[in-house]
Amino acid sequence: MTTAVDVLVVGAGPTGLTLALQAHDHGARVRIVERRPEAFRPSRALIMHPRTLEVLRPLGVTDALLEQADTAPKATLHLGSRAVEASLADLALPDTAFPHLSLVRQTDVERVLAQALADRGVAVERGTELVAVRDDGYGARAVLRTPKGPEVIRCLFVGGCDGPASTTRACAGIGWHGRPYTEEVVLADLDLSGTPGGSGAQLFAGRRGLLFLFPLGEQATWRLLATRASHGGPGPDFGQPGPPVPRSELQHLLGDAGLDARIERLAWSARVPLQFRLARRFRRGRLFLAGDAAHNYSPATGQGMNAGVQDAVNLGWKLGFAASRPHDSTGGRDAEVLLDSYDGERRPAACRRLFLTHTAFWAEASTGPTPSWLRAAAAARAAPLVPVILQRRRLVAEGVRVISQLRVNYRRSPLSVEETPHLHGAPRPGDRLPDATVGVGGPPQRLHALLARPGVHLLLQRDAAPPPHEVLGPHVTALRVANSPGRGLVAVRPDGHVGFRCGKVDAAGLSGWLSLICATGQPPGRPRPPDDAG
Structure with missing residues (x-):
């Protein structure tokens, strides 16, 4: 032992x-x-x-x-005979440092x-x-x-x-x-004769599935990712690369996607069963x-x-x-x-x-009649509308919020506590704390940058009473936000979600929440006082 x-x-x-x-x-x-x-x-x-x-x-x-x-990153969407350029940078996400x-x-x-x-x-x-x-x-x-x-x-x-x-x-x-999918993914690193039209990643929508080409190959120029009906038979664990895919099959996938390019060199390939x-x-x-x-x-x-x-x-x-x-x-x-x-x-x-x-x-990826028609026919007919949709930056940004879990909240968690008086205008307990520009003395700073260290963070409004030192601990940092008028307090968990909110500094309520979270006051250590604005 x-x-x-x-x-x-x-x-x-x-x-x-x-x-x-x-x-x-x-x-x-x-x-x-x-x-x-x-x-x-x-x-x-x-x-x-x-x-x-x-x-x-x-x-x-x-x-x-x-x-x-x-x-x-940039991507080119190939929808039938039309190619649409899309940018995935500088999205309309003002509340994150990574838009x-x-x-x-x-x-x-x-x-x-x-x-x-x-x-x-x-x-x-x-x-x-x-x-x-x-x-x-x-x-x-x-x-x-x-x-x-x-x-x-x-x-x-x-x-x-x-x-x-x-x-x-x-x-x-x-x-x-759960269950296995009837479709699988094909992966490969390869060099192609000529460069596919457009810049950055390439996406081709076809009746039999999607085909992606990313300029991120580890052993060749392009990483290919394609979906297709599963060939079945013995294979590796689900999600793990298995047997190689013959070069002729990969060339056939490129042709089905409408890509007029030849495989010059195939570094490796694998079929990946999914579930x-x-x-x-x-x-x-x-x-x-x-x-x-x-x-x-x-x-x-x-x-x-x-x-x-x-x-x-x-x-x-x-x-x-x-x-x-x-x-x-x-x-x-x-x-x-x-x-x-x-x-x-x-x-x-x-x-x-x-x-x-x-x-x-x-x-x-489904080879059923409805999704096959959506990819091969409907997507091509709707291609002229795609640039209009992409120009609606807030709509695109909302999609990214959902996909990236920026909308995830834990409001029903026992760690999400609201005390009275209620603090209005701040994120609810359980919600992700959005990034913002704040004043803490000196030039304005971004909130997430100030909280970019482990532990629990207490955000005090401008006129809030300082929390008693006995409720703090070695993993708790207090910060006074000078440009937020009021007497309230928001406590932020180490994963960036709000855990506690109150319209005043309630020592008993805050102490109870911190005891649940990190047993503050029990381990040895010197609490850090609030960083007050100048």
């Missing part, structure tokens, strides 16, 4: 790496294991949403990610996150597989298969980020409901599921990596705070409420995403 840790993270994809970072930065001792000896190749995810960048910002990795990303979709390879995301963990002294243990795990009531006992032989460890919590075939989920006995599934629950005792271990979608709207990262950010701070909570009866009850809130908040959001991705995938 090896030395105990607080959180064992199983799986070192974007979800697992983010969970390890978030838990570590909120006080947990973390260990992260990955059964693959090397980082997974090729990238499956290529798009990062605005909300994902927001929740990663306090972990100090956003700048490095943006250096690897195309933050002003764009970002094209970035999953491998680059993993490299940045793994380096951030290494900088904190946490190494990804590759070639180490979870064999079995169980909750014994006081913690979890995990059996690992390592390059040096079997190992048994104890930990407080296990974060299962180990994909659709999750060992964590199987050991927890959590149901896995839509949802875990019956995201928590059983000390065992938690996140990312593809908790929900599996089609690639439509680019939810996989983004949803997993946002799961991890929601869960990580809760595990970190729960690990440092005192073990008396009050601390135990509050910890259960805190930990249960993960399933209560993220599973309903996952259900809504499942409906969204299933509907979008039906439209873009």
Whole structure:
């Protein structure tokens, strides 16, 4: 039996790496294991949403990610004989620092996150597989298969980020409901004779499905992604690249899409079987599921990596705070409420995403008569209207809000508390805190930049009384907003959602909420006073 840790993270994809970072930065001792000896190749995810960048910002990795990303992506939509240019940058999203979709390879995301963990002294243990795990009531006992032989460890919590075939989920006995799709995805990196008309990514709508070409190939110029009816037969795990696709079939896919280009070089290819599934629950005792271990979608709207990262950010701070909570009866009850809130908040959001991705995938990939007609005939006839729609920036931005989870709220969560007197004009408890320009002394600054560090943040209005020091703690920062008149208070969770709101600084109400969230006042540490405006 090896030395105990607080959180064992199983799986070192974007979800697992983010969970390890978030838990570590909120006080947990973390260990992260990955059964693959090397980082997974090729990238499956290529798009990062605005909300994902927001929740990663306090972990100090956003700048490095943006250096690897195309933050002003362009796309050409080929609808019949008409080509329509679209820009995915500078969307009408004034309440975020990232008003764009970002094209970035999953491998680059993993490299940045793994380096951030290494900088904190946490190494990804590759070639180490979870064999079995169980909750014994006081913690979890995990059996690992390592390059040096079997190992048994104890930990407080296990974060299962180990994909659709999750060992964590199987050991927890959590149901896995859904079914396979009758369509599959084809992936390939290839060089083409000539460049497809238009700039940036290319999308071709055809009767048999969609075909994308992204200038993000890892071993060639273009990454091809196409949908088609599944060929069936033996294959890999769902969502995992499997057998290669013959060059002739890839050339046929290009021809069906109306693309007059020849494959000059094929670096690699794979067929990927797909499914839509949802875990019956995201928590059983000390065992938690996140990312593809908790929900599996089609690639439509680019939810996989983004949803997993946002799961991890929601869960990580809760595990970190729960690990440092005192073990008396009050601390135990509050910890259960805190930990249960993960399933209560993220599973309903996952259900809504499942409906969204299933509907979008039906439209873009189903070979039924209605979606085939919509892609091949209706889309071509509606092509002249597309530029008009794209010029309506607010309409496009609203679509991005929904896709990227900027609209997700946790209003029904037990962590969302409204005290009297009500504070009007501020986001409701459970809502995402929008970005804004604020005054805190000196030049105006952006609110999200001021909150871009781990922990809980208390936003005091201009005339609010300072919160008593005894309700603060080492993970709580108070900030006075000089350009917000009033005596109220908003408390912001580490994942950027409002947790507490009141029209005055109610010491008892605030203390109760903070005790539920992070047991403030229990761990040692010097509270930080409010940063008052000059």
